[in-house]
Amino acid sequence: MNLTLKIWRQAGPRAQGEMVTYPVTDISEDMSFLEMLDVLNEQLNARGEEPIAFDSDCREGICGMCGLMISGQAHGPEVTTTCQLHMRSFKDGDEITVEPWRADAFPVIKDLVVDRSSFDRIIQAGGFISANTGSAPEAHSVPVPKPKADRSFMAAACIGCGACVAACPNASGMLFMGAKITHLGELPQGQPERDARVVSMVSTHDHEGFGGCTNVGACADACPKEIPLDVINQLNKDLRRALMHGE
Amino acid sequence: MTAPTTERTELIHGLYTEGEPIVDTKAPAGPIEQRWSKRKFEAALVNPANRRKLSVIIVGTGLAGGAAAATLGEAGYHVKSFCYQDSPRRAHSIAAQGGINAAKNYKEDGDSVFRLFYDTVKGGDYRSRESNVYRLAEVSANIIDQCVAQGVPFAREYGGLLDNRSFGGVQVSRTFYARGQTGQQLLIGAYQALERQVAAGTVEMFARHEMLELVVVDGKARGIIARDLVTGEVETHLADAVVLASGGYGNVFYLSTNAMGSNVTATWRAHRKGAYFGNPCYTQIHPTCIPVSGEHQSKLTLMSESLRNDGRIWVPKKAEDCEKDPREIPEEDRDYYLERIYPSFGNLVPRDIASRQAKNVCDEGRGVGPKVGDFRRGVYLDFTDALKRMSAEAVAEKYGNLLDMYQRITGENPYEVPMRIYPAVHYTMGGLWVDYDLQSSIPGLFVAGEANFSDHGANRLGASALMQGLADGYFVLPNTIRDYLAKGPFEALEESHPSVVEAKAAVDARVAKFLSINGDRSVDSFHKELGNIMWEYCGMERSEEGLLKAIDLIRGLRDEFWRNVKVLGAADTLNQSLEKAGRVADFLELGELMCIDALHRRESCGGHFRAESQTEDGEALRHDDEYAYVAAWEWGGDSGAPVLHKEDLVYEFVEMKQRSYK
Ligand SMILES: Cc1cc2nc3c(=O)[nH]c(=O)nc-3n(C[C@H](O)[C@H](O)[C@H](O)COP(=O)(O)OP(=O)(O)OC[C@H]3O[C@@H](n4cnc5c(N)ncnc54)[C@H](O)[C@@H]3O)c2cc1C
Numbered sequence A: 001m002n003l004t005l006k007i008w009r010q011a012g013p014r015a016q017g018e019m020v021t022y023p024v025t026d027i028s029e030d031m032s033f034l035e036m037l038d039v040l041n042e043q044l045n046a047r048g049e050e051p052i053a054f055d056s057d058c059r060e061g062i063c064g065m066c067g068l069m070i071s072g073q074a075h076g077p078e079v080t081t082t083c084q085l086h087m088r089s090f091k092d093g094d095e096i097t098v099e100p101w102r103a104d105a106f107p108v109i110k111d112l113v114v115d116r117s118s119f120d121r122i123i124q125a126g127g128f129i130s131a132n133t134g135s136a137p138e139a140h141s142v143p144v145p146k147p148k149a150d151r152s153f154m155a156a157a158c159i160g161c162g163a164c165v166a167a168c169p170n171a172s173g174m175l176f177m178g179a180k181i182t183h184l185g186e187l188p189q190g191q192p193e194r195d196a197r198v199v200s201m202v203s204t205h206d207h208e209g210f211g212g213c214t215n216v217g218a219c220a221d222a223c224p225k226e227i228p229l230d231v232i233n234q235l236n237k238d239l240r241r242a243l244m245h246g247e
Numbered sequence B: 001m002t003a004p005t006t007e008r009t010e011l012i013h014g015l016y017t018e019g020e021p022i023v024d025t026k027a028p029a030g031p032i033e034q035r036w037s038k039r040k041f042e043a044a045l046v047n048p049a050n051r052r053k054l055s056v057i058i059v060g061t062g063l064a065g066g067a068a069a070a071t072l073g074e075a076g077y078h079v080k081s082f083c084y085q086d087s088p089r090r091a092h093s094i095a096a097q098g099g100i101n102a103a104k105n106y107k108e109d110g111d112s113v114f115r116l117f118y119d120t121v122k123g124g125d126y127r128s129r130e131s132n133v134y135r136l137a138e139v140s141a142n143i144i145d146q147c148v149a150q151g152v153p154f155a156r157e158y159g160g161l162l163d164n165r166s167f168g169g170v171q172v173s174r175t176f177y178a179r180g181q182t183g184q185q186l187l188i189g190a191y192q193a194l195e196r197q198v199a200a201g202t203v204e205m206f207a208r209h210e211m212l213e214l215v216v217v218d219g220k221a222r223g224i225i226a227r228d229l230v231t232g233e234v235e236t237h238l239a240d241a242v243v244l245a246s247g248g249y250g251n252v253f254y255l256s257t258n259a260m261g262s263n264v265t266a267t268w269r270a271h272r273k274g275a276y277f278g279n280p281c282y283t284q285i286h287p288t289c290i291p292v293s294g295e296h297q298s299k300l301t302l303m304s305e306s307l308r309n310d311g312r313i314w315v316p317k318k319a320e321d322c323e324k325d326p327r328e329i330p331e332e333d334r335d336y337y338l339e340r341i342y343p344s345f346g347n348l349v350p351r352d353i354a355s356r357q358a359k360n361v362c363d364e365g366r367g368v369g370p371k372v373g374d375f376r377r378g379v380y381l382d383f384t385d386a387l388k389r390m391s392a393e394a395v396a397e398k399y400g401n402l403l404d405m406y407q408r409i410t411g412e413n414p415y416e417v418p419m420r421i422y423p424a425v426h427y428t429m430g431g432l433w434v435d436y437d438l439q440s441s442i443p444g445l446f447v448a449g450e451a452n453f454s455d456h457g458a459n460r461l462g463a464s465a466l467m468q469g470l471a472d473g474y475f476v477l478p479n480t481i482r483d484y485l486a487k488g489p490f491e492a493l494e495e496s497h498p499s500v501v502e503a504k505a506a507v508d509a510r511v512a513k514f515l516s517i518n519g520d521r522s523v524d525s526f527h528k529e530l531g532n533i534m535w536e537y538c539g540m541e542r543s544e545e546g547l548l549k550a551i552d553l554i555r556g557l558r559d560e561f562w563r564n565v566k567v568l569g570a571a572d573t574l575n576q577s578l579e580k581a582g583r584v585a586d587f588l589e590l591g592e593l594m595c596i597d598a599l600h601r602r603e604s605c606g607g608h609f610r611a612e613s614q615t616e617d618g619e620a621l622r623h624d625d626e627y628a629y630v631a632a633w634e635w636g637g638d639s640g641a642p643v644l645h646k647e648d649l650v651y652e653f654v655e656m657k658q659r660s661y662k
């Protein structure tokens, strides 16, 4: 198939960016979206134009490194990551816009590459269970009821891609944060630090420039791992509880 | 058939020379169950007050590097941690699907530390060190405890206890898992422990940084030169010791299940500075990957081999059926070749065997799917029987995410049409040579995880790389490196020291060189060509003739690369072509060493199958009398030949047998 791509080009963090049009031809439907960009980059290189910078690593939907706004949708039209989006989701003659995640907390580094280190700082604020190496009790000494284990696992599936933030009109990181609160909060091991965790993470989130949640739900729709909105309710509940406890 | 032992020896000798054997690996002697305790006891201690003054650089934030950085940070050392991704959470360990082994014997099915040790030695085709493997089995149980305490959500049974499954060629259920995301969940556990130390100020994190050179001063590893991938700045980082946990080098084949950025640069640069490279030719080709669909392919996707527990592998008996819809091929015209050849293990034979048999049936013209070159490269993995036996819901509960992934990539519904699979490069057993302490041949340089030549011998069993990565990172390295650090703090070192200046200048010069060649070919085009050479001649089957040809081809390609590569853009900005150029330049050197290693090892063992060394029915034939050793290669200089150091493998506790899975 033949397509018209309109791609955001920006030379550096402080440079002015613009949309540039690139026609591509002979795209096979078995290609992934990123393989289609690889083909374009090879052509640009051959013409002496600098290839388009974009992030990806595992290319199997698990590392969370890729992430593009494709015609206004985070990760494009399917419920999956950009690297797992295949060209059979498009048709001959389509015009596709490709932009980076847009959020104050994710500044653009170059072209389609953004800085998501704010997510790491949210985790540093409390997204962990303090268990020094070697101090762990025998694994079977603490059984975890299966429903709790399953809910914890469901929330732990978050890959930290940032699509939730990109999709949100407020650029809020609540779905990402709620997923971590739920993952750790469902487990007995996560209880001792539960109050402190949520207070500290939320404060870092706000400080990093993420917006507040107004229950739009665009985050959960965009999430490639189908993290549900109720992790945000969980977060709010935990936060109220912590504040009541005087954290 | 046996290997010709003297023919062409001269020629091979022109490609390498032989140096002194390695006699001491620092493993304690005595009963195998006591060796690790003994080593821990004998390793010197570092006073807690001194730890802050001791700095350690750790390259890599996968299971091995992430776990080591967190643990050394908790102990109070000053750690600097590096990864090339934008966050340490994205190291390629994240992609591991199937599970992690541990000798917990929760199922009371006869498992034990000794059995895990025994299975791993046997699975590695008797080419690994007994002491190391025993230690791995011994600490495996602690890993599960540690991960559970951190909140890793392993699969559980209704009673709330941990679930296990059997995995890849063993007959006990000792594999712990988190649906198809075991690697992700383990890595997030290590990542969170790491971030906790970043917050505590013991670990300094350098994401989007790529190590491009090792700094060696007075024979000791004292730092690295790394490029900040965002600003392009080439930085010098100095420390008392350096740990490389930079993962495997499977991307030398271009197409593999590794991440796009997986590279050999960190270990290769150390190799060029004097670290021996162990068994570079031992690569694992995984039998259950999604086949190549066309020229544009950028990577291959693994389908967990747990699928082999319930799926049946077959090809048509007759070549003329290969184009038919598989559902229309009657039972009697199907060849369930693994079940036929290996009646007792069937579809669960080890990976090397399953892969090679897939290649054999495709070479016979019985492969399925689109033609790649002259052959169809695919075999069926069929869930029809499982769907009849278990219901679609039960299959979905167990394998849903894998089957969905398959459908997403191929556009075919595996609940209706048998899946197509083909082997792909997956894991590298080879890596930098290390002693029992995980120290390389350069004092102060330690190597952990897939980056070292490790505990897997010539073939790795499923679910054992995650185990090794975490064993190294949480439990082994933190104990052994302290023995080295106890000798410090070492002499203060300035960035102006001539060896440091020289290392940095070399990186600057290389970056400038890439940008100035301005030839006609992209980096990727060289990488693809190298990958084709490696896959053809140093892949699932290797022969003397093919390997000699490959060496010539690689030399020619490397020569052309340095004359004709085209890297656009600038040095002082994010420049992904420049990053790739550095990685491919190193793969072009590694590829040659892999072929030389494969050429010199005139036996078949594990993942290394030499056409000249097979039994009458086509199984791998080892030559223990000549080759029961680790091949540790020393860099011979840009114009010299590599030097082989042999470390003899002694089996005191396990008897060496020809593997049989019939
Ligand atoms: C698809 C897939 C599935 C797998 N499934 C299983 C399984 O089910 N069970 C199992 O036991 N094993 C499995 N394995 C193998 C296992 O996942 C790996 O061997 C293991 O995770 C490697 O861990 P590591 O810490 O050594 O390296 P990695 O996790 O690869 O980490 C490497 C780190 O080094 C950094 N790095 C690399 N080079 C540089 C450089 N030059 N400069 C700076 N940083 C650098 C990277 O940024 C990264 O942080 C699987 C592997 C793959 C690819």
Ligand code: SF4
Residues within 6 Å of the ligand: A157, A158, A159, A160, A161, A162, A163, A164, A165, A175, A176, A179, A219, A222, A223, A224, A225, A226, A227
């Ligand atoms: S919650 Fe979903 S969209 Fe947000 S970071 Fe996690 S995986 Fe990505």
Ligand code: FES
Residues within 6 Å of the ligand: A055, A056, A057, A058, A059, A060, A061, A062, A063, A064, A065, A066, A067, A081, A082, A083, A084
């Ligand atoms: S590249 Fe890893 S999730 Fe897309």
